[in-house]
Amino acid sequence: MEIFGGLLQGFALALQPVNLFWCFVGVFLGTIVGIMPGLGPPATIAMLLPLTFLMSPASAMIMLAGIYYGAKYGGSTTSILLNVPGESASVVTCLDGYAMARKGRAGAALGIAAIASFVAGTVGVLGLMLVAPPLARFALAFSAPEYFALMALGLAMVVLLAGRSMVKALLATLVGLWIAGIGTDLFTSTSRFTFGQMELLSGIDFVVVAIGIFAIGEVLANLEAREEPQALPVPKGLRNLLPTLQDLRDCRFAFAQGSIIGFLVGVLPGAGSTIASFISYGVEKAFSRRREQFGTGVIEGVAAPEGANNSETGGALVPLLTLGIPGSGTTAILLAALVLWGFKPGPLFIAENPNLFWGLVASMYIGNVMLLILNLPLVPVFAQVLRAPVYVLYPLILGVSIVGIYASSGSLFDLLLLVGFGLLGYLMRKLDYPSAPLILGLVLGGAMERALRQSLMMSEGSLSILVSRPISALMLSFALLILLIPLFSRLNTWRVRALEQKDS
Amino acid sequence: MRLRSPDFWSGLALAALGGYIVYTARGWEYLGQDGPGPGFFPLWYGIAMLTLSLLLVFSKKENQKIEWKGAGRAFATWGAFAVSVAVLKIVGFLISFAVLSFFIVAVMYRRPPAVAALVALGVAAGFYVVFPLALGVALP
Numbered sequence: 001m002e003i004f005g006g007l008l009q010g011f012a013l014a015l016q017p018v019n020l021f022w023c024f025v026g027v028f029l030g031t032i033v034g035i036m037p038g039l040g041p042p043a044t045i046a047m048l049l050p051l052t053f054l055m056s057p058a059s060a061m062i063m064l065a066g067i068y069y070g071a072k073y074g075g076s077t078t079s080i081l082l083n084v085p086g087e088s089a090s091v092v093t094c095l096d097g098y099a100m101a102r103k104g105r106a107g108a109a110l111g112i113a114a115i116a117s118f119v120a121g122t123v124g125v126l127g128l129m130l131v132a133p134p135l136a137r138f139a140l141a142f143s144a145p146e147y148f149a150l151m152a153l154g155l156a157m158v159v160l161l162a163g164r165s166m167v168k169a170l171l172a173t174l175v176g177l178w179i180a181g182i183g184t185d186l187f188t189s190t191s192r193f194t195f196g197q198m199e200l201l202s203g204i205d206f207v208v209v210a211i212g213i214f215a216i217g218e219v220l221a222n223l224e225a226r227e228e229p230q231a232l233p234v235p236k237g238l239r240n241l242l243p244t245l246q247d248l249r250d251c252r253f254a255f256a257q258g259s260i261i262g263f264l265v266g267v268l269p270g271a272g273s274t275i276a277s278f279i280s281y282g283v284e285k286a287f288s289r290r291r292e293q294f295g296t297g298v299i300e301g302v303a304a305p306e307g308a309n310n311s312e313t314g315g316a317l318v319p320l321l322t323l324g325i326p327g328s329g330t331t332a333i334l335l336a337a338l339v340l341w342g343f344k345p346g347p348l349f350i351a352e353n354p355n356l357f358w359g360l361v362a363s364m365y366i367g368n369v370m371l372l373i374l375n376l377p378l379v380p381v382f383a384q385v386l387r388a389p390v391y392v393l394y395p396l397i398l399g400v401s402i403v404g405i406y407a408s409s410g411s412l413f414d415l416l417l418l419v420g421f422g423l424l425g426y427l428m429r430k431l432d433y434p435s436a437p438l439i440l441g442l443v444l445g446g447a448m449e450r451a452l453r454q455s456l457m458m459s460e461g462s463l464s465i466l467v468s469r470p471i472s473a474l475m476l477s478f479a480l481l482i483l484l485i486p487l488f489s490r491l492n493t494w495r496v497r498a499l500e501q502k503d504s
Numbered sequence: 505m506r507l508r509s510p511d512f513w514s515g516l517a518l519a520a521l522g523g524y525i526v527y528t529a530r531g532w533e534y535l536g537q538d539g540p541g542p543g544f545f546p547l548w549y550g551i552a553m554l555t556l557s558l559l560l561v562f563s564k565k566e567n568q569k570i571e572w573k574g575a576g577r578a579f580a581t582w583g584a585f586a587v588s589v590a591v592l593k594i595v596g597f598l599i600s601f602a603v604l605s606f607f608i609v610a611v612m613y614r615r616p617p618a619v620a621a622l623v624a625l626g627v628a629a630g631f632y633v634v635f636p637l638a639l640g641v642a643l644p
Contacts, residue, residue, distance in 0.1 A: 051639070051641070054639070054641075167556050167559055167560055167563075168560070170552070170556055171518055171553060171556050171557060171560070174522075174549050174552055174553040174556070175518070175521070175553075177545075177549045178521070178525060178546070178549065178550075178553070181545065181546055185542040187538075187541075187542065188533070188541060188542050190532055190533075190541075190542040192528075192532070192542060192546065193525075193528065193546075216585070219581075220578040220581060220582055221578065223577050223578050223581050223608075223612060224573075224574030224575065224577055224578050225574060226577070226612070226613060226614075389613075390613075391608060391609045391612070391613040391615060391623065392609075392623055392627070394608055395601070395604060395605035395608050395609070395623070395624075395627055396627060398585060398601075398604065399601050399605075399627060399631055402589065402592075402597065402601070402644065403597070403631065403635055403641065403643060403644070406597075406642070406643070406644040407635075407641045407642070410642075412589075412592060412593060412644065415589045415592065415644065416589060416590075418589070419582075419585060419586045419589050422582060422585065423582055426578055426582065427514075430510075430570055430572075430575065431510050431511075431514050431570065432570070433514070448545075449545040452540070452544075452545060453539055453540045453544065453545070454539075456539050456540045456544075457538065457539035457540075460539075461535055461539060461540070
């Protein structure tokens, strides 16, 4: 009953014309971003974040979330037509999607990707709606030690799944913690790591780091190649885009398992949609009667991963909104956005901001319907985006980044920092350091230090408080186990293999 | 020791950063009467950074090869971007952004100067229309 009431309240907010408009803008931009190889949702959300300060938080959150889940829909288009994933979650869709396109079934592949995304995306939102409120109630029992342990566990999960080398992922996290520590210590007013610069006393703005690492770093990495890949043609007309009844029957299991696996993987911090799509593809193949044909253009091979990576979005919002723990670079930026607007994501978030939470949930139902409409009949139009010259796109990204930073802080010093973080983002890509742990370290660093110091104040300096409370002890044990995985060769081989598949 | 490996050099740079963090954090209060001081947390992540980066420096594991071909294009664009930000205060956003766009189109993508000029003018004009005129957002 509480859920039903909340949902009605949410629809009342989401159906306001202004919010419908921003929802449409979000999913539309998300689809374009998903289609464009080399421009991901974290970069786009980071770039647009400063401009959202002109909007109401509800409209801004609805739009940014629209970009997040809209990109998952769009990513499949590039995988199917170009054999290049539009974003990392669509890597596995290339296997059967591109093979179908080469056989002249691009329309059916694009159609089933849109339908699977819609079904699983809706199931993911349903999961978010059912799981988030009770989890938030459970987390109300958390105090500073549990929060510290939870953040340590979240960072450990991200480190586990972020890169081939856990040492590099850990180092990236530590750099994030260090950047978070720059500025004035709120407990004692001591200035830390400011190099005598007045501008650094208030710390480094998260937006500067996120735009530098994701947007500028991505542009520089993409600029390495001058050639642009050629897309296969998209069949015109809705009839050519609709899968047959037999196709839909073949995909029944893929829809169901993709939705469930995607949501469950999404709830785990760090796992992410790429892992979800690979697991779902693997499960589909394992249970299929025609498993030997996978990779040659089997329609379930498109439906399962596309379903999973869309359902994952709903799952990923659960720890973000109920515990304040983001599981990926994109959700870390969404967390920073909420904090910048003055909200405190955590157990009290839903109780204190029911309008925002339920409005977001309702907008995701609406957004999924919009995306189905955009991605079925209009996919040939969107595919034209692939013909846009990149030499126009990249200056635009650099320009929006500069204007975005300047609009939020009005500081030229921040623009110089942006230049520095852009280079750091590029070098991290080249040297194989994952960027998600750095961003998470940066977002969680301040809260983690605060939680640790509050815990130690509670215990008068004794670290035993972290292990004497059962929930905190359990979470810290898990975190420790995760970080010890490289010592167990078989488990580490599995981890590296999974990540190599993710990167291939 | 693999003197030329990228892991060696990045590890060394991070070890230097870790050393700096530990050195600086030691100058701040570690544990006071009210609990941990400002040096507590940085000292521990500084030590962790130093240890892990030295692991990377002295690791015997074979490195993945890094493809540096094309990096020149990225560094050149970064340099142009840095210059365009540095001169913002002198020439303003619109001019510096138009020149940066011209550079990317004409030099990086080797398009004819007329096309590059058209793109540069178009994007600069577009920014002027969208941000200061339509959204009321000030340009740097």
